[in-house]
Amino acid sequence: MPKKSADPGPSVKDPELYERLRDEGNSKQKSARIANAAANSSRSAVGKKGGRSGDYEDWSKQDLYDRAKEIGIDGRSSMSKSQLIDALRHS
Incomplete structure (x- = not known):
């Protein structure tokens, strides 16, 4: 069983999730x-916050x-x- 780290302190609002993430190797x-x-929203909403870039096919040739x-x-x-799309995807 992984060793529990020291108490994360009062600044961590969800110590259970914090410990699980630390056990996974996160900083x-x-x-x-x-x-x-x-803790400020919901666990399922945290992963959905990130932005999304449009598909390269929607970009103009100049943007590519x-x-x-x-x-x-x-x-x-x-x-x-x-060819630009292919080069960008494989670089």
Whole structure:
């Protein structure tokens, strides 16, 4: 059985979730942040908070090109939209 860590302190609002996250190997800071977010709303809502980027197919060719430039994909200037999408997905 995993060893329980020291009392997380009064700043952690859901100590049970905090301990489970720590047992999974998460850092103290990440575990506390998730446990507190879950206590402020609901555990199921915490995972749904993140943003979502649109599908690459919905991006303009210029936006795809700019993103490829940002991350340093070589040969981007001669790529078609579908080639840019493929390069971005596999970089």
